[in-house]
Amino acid sequence: MPYDPSAFPAFAVTVDLVVLTVRRDAFCALVVRRGEEPFRGWWALPGGFVRKDEDLVTAAARELAEETGLHAQDPGSPPAGAHLEQLATYGDPGRDPRMRVVSVAHLVLAPDLPAPTAGGDAGGARWMPVDQLLGASGAGAPSERLAFDHNRILGDGVERARSKLEYSSLAAAFCPPQFTVGELRRVYEAVWGVSLDPRNFHRKVTGTPGFLVPAGGTTTRQGGRPAQLFRAGEATLLNPPMLRPEV
Amino acid sequence: MPYDPSAFPAFAVTVDLVVLTVRRDAFCALVVRRGEEPFRGWWALPGGFVRKDEDLVTAAARELAEETGLHAQDPGSPPAGAHLEQLATYGDPGRDPRMRVVSVAHLVLAPDLPAPTAGGDAGGARWMPVDQLLGASGAGAPSERLAFDHNRILGDGVERARSKLEYSSLAAAFCPPQFTVGELRRVYEAVWGVSLDPRNFHRKVTGTPGFLVPAGGTTTRQGGRPAQLFRAGEATLLNPPMLRPEV
DNA sequence: TCAATAGTGTCTGTGAGACACTATACT
DNA sequence: AGTATAGTGTCTCACAGACACTATTGA
Numbered sequence: 416m417p418y419d420p421s422a423f424p425a426f427a428v429t430v431d432l433v434v435l436t437v438r439r440d441a442f443c444a445l446v447v448r449r450g451e452e453p454f455r456g457w458w459a460l461p462g463g464f465v466r467k468d469e470d471l472v473t474a475a476a477r478e479l480a481e482e483t484g485l486h487a488q489d490p491g492s493p494p495a496g497a498h499l500e501q502l503a504t505y506g507d508p509g510r511d512p513r514m515r516v517v518s519v520a521h522l523v524l525a526p527d528l529p530a531p532t533a534g535g536d537a538g539g540a541r542w543m544p545v546d547q548l549l550g551a552s553g554a555g556a557p558s559e560r561l562a563f564d565h566n567r568i569l570g571d572g573v574e575r576a577r578s579k580l581e582y583s584s585l586a587a588a589f590c591p592p593q594f595t596v597g598e599l600r601r602v603y604e605a606v607w608g609v610s611l612d613p614r615n616f617h618r619k620v621t622g623t624p625g626f627l628v629p630a631g632g633t634t635t636r637q638g639g640r641p642a643q644l645f646r647a648g649e650a651t652l653l654n655p656p657m658l659r660p661e662v
Numbered sequence: 663m664p665y666d667p668s669a670f671p672a673f674a675v676t677v678d679l680v681v682l683t684v685r686r687d688a689f690c691a692l693v694v695r696r697g698e699e700p701f702r703g704w705w706a707l708p709g710g711f712v713r714k715d716e717d718l719v720t721a722a723a724r725e726l727a728e729e730t731g732l733h734a735q736d737p738g739s740p741p742a743g744a745h746l747e748q749l750a751t752y753g754d755p756g757r758d759p760r761m762r763v764v765s766v767a768h769l770v771l772a773p774d775l776p777a778p779t780a781g782g783d784a785g786g787a788r789w790m791p792v793d794q795l796l797g798a799s800g801a802g803a804p805s806e807r808l809a810f811d812h813n814r815i816l817g818d819g820v821e822r823a824r825s826k827l828e829y830s831s832l833a834a835a836f837c838p839p840q841f842t843v844g845e846l847r848r849v850y851e852a853v854w855g856v857s858l859d860p861r862n863f864h865r866k867v868t869g870t871p872g873f874l875v876p877a878g879g880t881t882t883r884q885g886g887r888p889a890q891l892f893r894a895g896e897a898t899l900l901n902p903p904m905l906r907p908e909v
Numbered sequence: 910t911c912a913a914t915a916g917t918g919t920c921t922g923t924g925a926g927a928c929a930c931t932a933t934a935c936t
Numbered sequence: 937a938g939t940a941t942a943g944t945g946t947c948t949c950a951c952a953g954a955c956a957c958t959a960t961t962g963a
Contacts, residue, residue, distance in 0.1 A: 595941095595942085596942080596943090597941070597942075613941080613942080613943090614942090614943075614944080614945095617942075617943060617944090618943090618944085621943090635941090637940090637941065637942095638939090638940055638941060639939085639940040639941025639942065640940080640941055640942045640943080641941090641942080642941075642942055642943090643942085643943090
C-alpha cells in the first residue's frame with residue numbers, strides 16, 4: 416500500500432507508572448486520586464501524555480518527578496534515585512471512553528519515601544498495599560478498584576517486579592543507599608509474601624560476587640547484634656538466581 | 663491540568679514484528695524489502711499501522727497473516743500456529759523521519775515454513791540468519807543493516823527469545839506439531855549458538871513433567887535409531903529452568 | 910561392517926533448604 | 937537474665953555436567 420501520512424488514525428500516547436516500594440514490611444504501589452471524569456474520585460496509576468518531542472522513557476521520568484519528586488536512576492550516579500524500565504503497552508480500543516489512547520506503562524522501583532506529596536494536578540496521592548488493590552494471593556477480590564485498566568497494568572508490574580527479584584539484583588532498588596542483609600531480606604519477604612531463612616539468605620547474598628559491597632560501618636537500627644552495612648554492587652544479573660520458594 | 667482532548671499531540675501507532683524461526687539449524691528472522699522511501703530497498707521488519715478500532719495484538723496477528731500467511735496461536739487450538747507476544751514499544755522522536763511514530767513491537771516464534779511469500783505490499787520477504795543481521799556473538803559487525811531502529815528491535819526480540827527458552831517450554835513453538843527430542847535439542851543449539859550434551863538434554867526434557875507428551879509413533883527422519891515423537895505438553899513454565907551454558 | 914542417532918546408567922561437584930550453634934546488641 | 941537479630945557450620949537431597957555404555961536404524 417502506498418504511504419499516506421494523512422491516512423493513519425491518530426492516537427493519543429500516554430505513559431502510566433507502576434511505582435512500587437516497600438514500606439513497613441508491606442509491598443505498596445503509588446496511586447493518585449482522579450480529579451475529573453471519567454472515574455472522578457477513583458484511585459488510578461499516575462501518568463500523563465507524552466509530549467511532542469519527548470522520548471518515552473523521558474516522559475516517564477518527567478511524570479515520576481512531577482508526581483512524586485523522585486528522580487529516576489541516571490546511569491552513572493550509583494546510589495541515587497529509583498529504577499525505571501518500560502513495562503508493557505496497553506492499547507485496547509475503549510480502554511479510555513473518551514478517545515483512542517495507547518498507554519506505555521513503566522515500572523519504577525523506589526526505596527521507601529517519606530510521603531508521596533502529589534506534585535501538581537492530582538487531587539491526592541498515597542501508597543497502598545498491592546494486596547489491597549489486587550486481592551491477596553489467596554484469591555480474595557481486591558478491596559479497591561483502580562480506574563481504567565489500571566488493575567491489569569498494576570498486576571503486570573507487580574508480577575514483573577516479583578520475577579525480577581529472582582534473577583537480578585534489583586531488590587536493592589527498594590533499599591536506601593546503605594542497608595543490611597536483614598533489611599534486604601525483608602524486601603524479598605514483603606515482595607514475595609513469604610518467609611525466608613535468614614541464615615541461608617545471608618549465605619546466598621553475601622556469597623554471590625558483585626551483589627553486595629561492604630560499606631564499612633554497622634548499624635543496630637533493627638535491634639539485636641549490630642549488622643554490617645552494604646551497598647549494591649555492580650552485578651545486575653544474579654547467577655545462579657534466587658528462586659522463590661513454594662514451587 | 664484540566665483535560666483537553668485537543669491538546670494532546672497526535673501520534674501514529676504501528677506494530678512491528680520480530681518473526682523468528684529455526685531453518686536448517688540456523689536461527690533466522692523474517693525481513694521484508696522496503697519498496698518506498700525512506701530506506702527504499704533496505705531490509706526491514708514487517709509491520710504496519712494499527713487500525714482505528716483494533717487491539718494491538720489483533721493488529722500484530724493481522725500483519726503476521728498478511729505478510730506471511732501464518733496464523734497466531736488461538737488459545738485452545740494446541741498444535742496450530744505460532745506463538746505471539748508483545749515485546750516492547752519504541753517511540754523515540756525521530757525514529758521515523760516523516761513523523762512521530764510509536765511502534766509496539768511483537769515477537770513471533772514460528773516453526774520452519776516452506777517459503778515466506780510476501781503477502782501484499784512488501785517487495786520481497788526472506789528469512790535471514792540473525793547473526794548476519796546483528797553480528798555474530800563474537801562482536802562482529804552486522805553484515806546487513808535494517809531500516810529505522812529495527813536492528814535494535816530485532817536485538818531485543820532475539821534476546822527475549824533466547825532467555826525465554828530457559829524458563830519456558832516455548833522452544834516447542836519452533837518445532838512442527840510432532841517432533842523428537844533431538845529436533846528440540848537442535849532448536850536450543852541454534853537459538854543459543856551452543857552445543858548441548860544429547861544425553862543430559864534428553865534426561866532433562868523428558869524428566870520435566872508437562873513439558874513433553876509422547877505422541878505415539880517414532881521417526882527416522884534424522885537418521886540413526888528411530889526416535890520417539892512428542893508433542894508439547896501443558897506446562898508453560900519450566901521449573902527448574904534449563905540454563906544456558908557458558909556463564 | 911561402520912556410522913549415525915536414540916536412550917540409560919553412573920559419578921561428581923555445586924548449591925538450596927533445614928537447622929544447630931555462636932556472637933553481640935538492648936531491656 | 938531474657939530476647940532480639942547477625943552470622944557460621946554442617947548435613948542432606950536435587951540436579952547439572954561429564955561420560956561409559958547399550959539399542960536400533962541405514963549405508
